[in-house]
Amino acid sequence: MAEIPDDEYILKTTSACAGCSIPLCLRYITKAAGPDTVLVIPACCTSVIQGLYPNTAVNIPVYNVAFASAAAVASGMSEAFRAAGKKTNVICFAGDGGTVDIGIQALSGALERGTDFLYVCYDNEAYSNTGMQRSGATPLGAATTTTPAGKKEFKKDLDAIVNAHNPVYMATACSAYPLDLYNKVEKALSITGPKFIHILAPCPPGWRYQSDKTISVGKLAVQSGMWVLYERENGKISLTGASKAAAKKRIPVEDYLKAQGRFKTASKEEISELQQAVENNFKRIEKEVDGTC
Amino acid sequence: MLNVGTGNKAVALAVRDAKPGVVAAYPITPQTEIVEEIANQVSSGKLGARYIPVESEHSAMAACIGVAATGTRTFTATSSHGLVYMCEMLHWAAGARLPIVMANANRALGPGWNIGAEHSDSMSMRDSGWLQVYASTVQEAYDATIIAFRIAENENVLLPVMINLDGFLLTHVTQGFETVDPSGFLPPTNTPHAIDINNPGGYGTLTANTDHYKFRHDIMVGMKNSVAVIEDAQKEFEKHFGRKYEMYEEYMTEDAEVLVIAMGTIGKEMEVAVDKLREEGVKAGSIRVRWFRPFPDLREKFEGKEIVVIDRDYSFGFGGILANELRAKTCCNPYSVIAGLGGQDVTYDDIAGFVRDRKPGEEFWFGVSE
Numbered sequence: 001m002a003e004i005p006d007d008e009y010i011l012k013t014t015s016a017c018a019g020c021s022i023p024l025c026l027r028y029i030t031k032a033a034g035p036d037t038v039l040v041i042p043a044c045c046t047s048v049i050q051g052l053y054p055n056t057a058v059n060i061p062v063y064n065v066a067f068a069s070a071a072a073v074a075s076g077m078s079e080a081f082r083a084a085g086k087k088t089n090v091i092c093f094a095g096d097g098g099t100v101d102i103g104i105q106a107l108s109g110a111l112e113r114g115t116d117f118l119y120v121c122y123d124n125e126a127y128s129n130t131g132m133q134r135s136g137a138t139p140l141g142a143a144t145t146t147t148p149a150g151k152k153e154f155k156k157d158l159d160a161i162v163n164a165h166n167p168v169y170m171a172t173a174c175s176a177y178p179l180d181l182y183n184k185v186e187k188a189l190s191i192t193g194p195k196f197i198h199i200l201a202p203c204p205p206g207w208r209y210q211s212d213k214t215i216s217v218g219k220l221a222v223q224s225g226m227w228v229l230y231e232r233e234n235g236k237i238s239l240t241g242a243s244k245a246a247a248k249k250r251i252p253v254e255d256y257l258k259a260q261g262r263f264k265t266a267s268k269e270e271i272s273e274l275q276q277a278v279e280n281n282f283k284r285i286e287k288e289v290d291g292t293c
Numbered sequence: 294m295l296n297v298g299t300g301n302k303a304v305a306l307a308v309r310d311a312k313p314g315v316v317a318a319y320p321i322t323p324q325t326e327i328v329e330e331i332a333n334q335v336s337s338g339k340l341g342a343r344y345i346p347v348e349s350e351h352s353a354m355a356a357c358i359g360v361a362a363t364g365t366r367t368f369t370a371t372s373s374h375g376l377v378y379m380c381e382m383l384h385w386a387a388g389a390r391l392p393i394v395m396a397n398a399n400r401a402l403g404p405g406w407n408i409g410a411e412h413s414d415s416m417s418m419r420d421s422g423w424l425q426v427y428a429s430t431v432q433e434a435y436d437a438t439i440i441a442f443r444i445a446e447n448e449n450v451l452l453p454v455m456i457n458l459d460g461f462l463l464t465h466v467t468q469g470f471e472t473v474d475p476s477g478f479l480p481p482t483n484t485p486h487a488i489d490i491n492n493p494g495g496y497g498t499l500t501a502n503t504d505h506y507k508f509r510h511d512i513m514v515g516m517k518n519s520v521a522v523i524e525d526a527q528k529e530f531e532k533h534f535g536r537k538y539e540m541y542e543e544y545m546t547e548d549a550e551v552l553v554i555a556m557g558t559i560g561k562e563m564e565v566a567v568d569k570l571r572e573e574g575v576k577a578g579s580i581r582v583r584w585f586r587p588f589p590d591l592r593e594k595f596e597g598k599e600i601v602v603i604d605r606d607y608s609f610g611f612g613g614i615l616a617n618e619l620r621a622k623t624c625c626n627p628y629s630v631i632a633g634l635g636g637q638d639v640t641y642d643d644i645a646g647f648v649r650d651r652k653p654g655e656e657f658w659f660g661v662s663e
Contacts, residue, residue, distance in 0.1 A: 036490050040359070053504055056495035061488045063362055064497035065355065066385050072352035076317055076359025076367070077488075079343045083314040083365060088490060106355065109348030 004182060005031050014057040016049040019204040019211025021175035021218065023049060025122050026058070028178040029091065032185035033118075035060055037089040038077060042070040042103060044095035045129045045203075046122075068102045070094050071110035074117045082116065089118065089189055096123040096137035100158045111165035111194045118188050118195040121158065122175075124203035132206040139226075140274055141257070141266030144206075150265040154277065159198055163232065168193035171231040171240075174200040176218025180229060180241040187231075200227040208261025217259050222246060224256040225278040228285065237288045247286065253278055294472045300434045300463040303470050304370065304396045304456065305330030307438035309340045310475055311394075314365035317345035317356035319375065322408050323460040324398040327370040350375035354382035354393075361391035362496065364487025366442065369393070372460060373400035376414045380421070386453045387422025387512060389497055390486065392445035393453040396438065399427075399557065399605075400460040401635040409636015410459040412556065412606035415585075416614045422512050424454040424519055425586040429542075429561040431468035434458050436536055439475045443526045446482050449518040459605075461636060462558040471534075478533045520587050540589040542581040545571065549578030552595065553648055555603040556582045556615060559632070559639055563603075566644035577648055582615065592623045600627040601651050603644065607631055612656060628652055632659035 009030035014023050022045055030037065039062045041047055047064055051057045065073045070092045078090045094103060099121040107119060126144050127133040133146040136156040143150050162170055169188045173181040181199065188195040202218050204211040221227040222242045229243040239247055253275045257263040263271075296306065305327050308316065316335070318328045334340035347353045353369045360367035371379060376397055386393050401411035415425060424444065428434040434456065441454040458464050488496070500508065520540070527538040544564045546552060553563050560581030570577035578598075582589060604613030611617060616629035628651040633639045637660060647657070 035493075038488055038490075047499055050495055050498060053495065053498045053500040056498060058495065059493055061490065061493045062495045062498070063359075063488065064495070065358065066381050068351060069355035069358070069382060069385075072347060072355035073359035073362075075345055075347070075352070076315060076356030076361075077363055078359075079315045079317075079345055079356075080360040080363040080365040080367075083343050084363065105348060106352050109352055112348070113346065 004179070007031065009035070009059045011057040011059065014049045015051055016045070017205055019214045020045070020049070021201045021203070021214050022046060022122055024178060025175050025181065025199050025201055026093065028182045029093070029120060029185050030060060032182045033089050033091060033189055036087065037091060038063060040065060040070050040074045040077065040090065040092045042094050042098040043067040043129065044098050045124070046093055048129060067098055069106055070098060070103055071106035071119060074119070075110045075113065075115045078115055078117045092117065092119045094119070094121055095129065096121060096125060097127045097135040100136040100156045104161070108165065111162065111167055111196070115194050116192050118185070118197065120197045120199060122199045122201040124201045124206060125155070126203070126206050128203045128206045141270035142262045143265050144262070150270065162196045165194070167196050169233055170196040172198045172227070172229055174218045174222055174227055174229060175202065176215045176222065177229065177241050184231060206262070209259060213259065220251070220256040220259055223251050224253045225250045225282060226253055226256050226274070228281065230285070237285065239285070239289065247282055295469060296472055297467060297469050298431065299326060299465050299467050300428070300431045300458045301326035301398070301465070302330055303431045303435035304438050304458070305334065306472050307435045308368045309334045310472060311366065311439055311442045311479060312340070313342050313368045315343045315345065315360040316368050317347050317353050317360070318369045319347050319350050319353045319371070321350070321372045321375040323400060323464045324370045324372040324375070324396065326464070327396055350378045351382060354379040354386060357393045358382060358386055358389060358391055361393050361484070362389070362488055364482060364484040366482045367393055368395065370396040370398070372398035373402055373414045377402065377417060380418065383418055383421040383423060388508070390451040390515070391453060392451055392482070392484065394438065394441045394445055394456070395453065396456045396458060398460045398464045399457050407635040408460065410462045410558070410605065411634050411636070412457070415455060415457050416606045418455070419586065419614070422452060422516070423586065424452055424584070425457060426454070426584050427457045427556040427582070428463060429558050429581060431463070431466065432470040432536070434463060435470050435472065436530065436538065439473070439479065440526050440530050440538070443479055444519060444522050446484070447522045448483070448485060450515050450522050451484070452512065452515050452519065457557065459558040473534050478529060516587055523584060538583065540584045541591070542583060543594070544579045546578035546580060546594060548576060549598060550576040551599040551601065551648055551651065553577065553579045553601040553603065553644060554582065554615065554619065556585060557605065559603055559605060559644070562639065562641050563644055565641035566648065569641060569645045570648055575648065588618055588622060590622070591619065595623045595625050599651065599653060600625045601630065601648050602627040603630045603632050603639070603647065605633040607634070626654045628654070629656045630659060631656065
């Protein structure tokens with residue numbers, strides 16, 4: 001395991017909601033990246049979390065950009081740093097709406113061009129910044145303010161879309177396992193080219209659980225297999241951390257859903273569809289790990 | 294060095310000579326040749342820049358924002374739908390005070406699909422905080438591009454500049470033009486708010502109403518300052534290279550009783566119309582507005598004269614946009630002619646006709662019978 005630096009780049013007084021998992025993600029990402037880093041941030045929770053002008057809770061440059069543009073701005077920045085002979089890390093830090101929905105064109109373009117950057121999507125499975133509306137990343141059965149009876153469609157498979165671009169490195173992570181996230185960011189930034197990390201970031205007001213439960217809800221997501229921790233390098237996938245155990249034995253999806261208020265309206269059929277999706281996903285991953293697919 | 298080429302090629306060579314660090318662009322007719330020529334220059338090593346072949350115009354401007362944010366000189370080009378697709382990022386570039394230079398091949402907006410010259414695209418970006426200049430010859434397109442970098446990067450301005458060329462009528466017209474070595478004229482880029490790893494901060498962070506209006510006011514001041522900076526840059530350019538430019542171009546205005554006003558290539562056609570009218574005994578003169586933002590002060594020039602304004606654009610529900618700007622700025626009562634939309638032919642004979650048949654205060658749509 002890597003030695004976690006004592007340096008802090010995220011100050012203690014952010015404007016995040018109580019129990020928000022995003023500052024935790026940012027804290028470990030910036031610890032892994034170090035001070036020679038620029039964060040590029042589209043409209044998302046982090047544009048609020050970083051604080052109100054003229055203050056900032058982030059002690060590295062943070063460049064705020066329009067919603068759909070993060071990956072493209074990062075492309076320009078990365079090329080400009082290279083043109084100037086600098087090795088500065090360029091990290092997009094974007095929510096799920098800015099990634100799977102409005103920002104996907106720019107992300108796809110940047111990945112296809114081989115942009116040397118790290119794109120991090122922190123996924124709280126809704127437009128949480130605007131008060132919890134449905135996004136393409138909202139799971140089946142979850143109630144949001146625009147799907148009050150629960151979402152009727154499955155979550156968009158962002159990782160499959162990103163994987164189709166053949167990035168040099170991609171991984172998933174969860175804010176409940178910050179060391180796993182730290183290691184993945186550190187590894188990603190040691191490689192030149194387009195890197196992608198998808199983090200599940202539980203949201204107390206949006207997911208409707210008590211703010212002290214952020215870590216336990218995140219752990220339930222991984223233990224139930226609703227979220228899988230893995231890395232993909234050179235076309236090979238490998239499970240990491242708690243997902244190695246979850247691949248063999250996992251808790252029922254219902255235990256994860258029951259810990260949150262947003263699935264209260266989910267029907268028995270939807271819960272069983274979600275359980276089935278988890279089983280199918282693990283079968284697919286096992287085949288990939290074996291190299292049989 | 295003497296060259297023969299199109300307006301597009303002249304812009305691309307000006308970009309080569311201005312030595313940007315990174316160019317990001319997406320092709321669109323009739324701008325395509327600019328992108329192709331720059332890609333050629335980069336691939337042959339004549340331009341030592343990095344070229345980002347982005348997936349859309351929205352991303353082209355976004356990438357330029359990323360480049361300029363690091364304090365590196367950058368350029369892009371677009372046209373018509375590409376420009377309006379960029380709209381959000383145009384506001385962002387100006388709001389972030391980034392000295393981006395962009396060429397826009399003026400073209401109509403659909404539907405129906407029309408690729409001819411029209412100023413509706415750039416005029417719809419009038420209030421985005423970009424400076425706008427309109428060229429009328431291939432030489433002017435080259436020179437304006439070089440000068441634009443100096444203006445945009447001036448620390449009293451720090452606003453993006455759009456060089457406008459009429460689609461096909463200038464982008465695809467071949468003329469002789471001279472290229473220059475602008476190294477003594479264009480100082481290295483020095484963006485005071487470029488990202489500095491050693492002095493980190495938030496750029497464009499959430500800003501309350503207690504501060505937001507101050508930033509808007511700063512843009513207003515930058516735009517105001519730009520008048521003197523443009524005048525100085527154009528004077529310096531004349532000193533270095535001998536070609537003279539002003540906020541607007543006058544022709545036979547001194548003793549004129551009627552002035553015809555336009556922008557872009559029609560502005561050049563007007564001069565021939567003026568010659569014709571003079572032969573007929575009509576005391577005509579012309580003013581071609583070059584800089585539309587900042588808008589020139591023409592009050593003195595207009596005093597005691599009748600005004601004919603030709604607009605290759607229209608603000609639906611209000612009128613010809615140049616005519617309206619002149620009404621607001623000079624209190625004139627022009628004869629407003631809407632002509633040349635979608636690349637419609639407008640000859641010097643037609644222009645002479647507008648002047649002969651002028652009806653002050655009225656609006657006339659050329660070629661439309663009601």
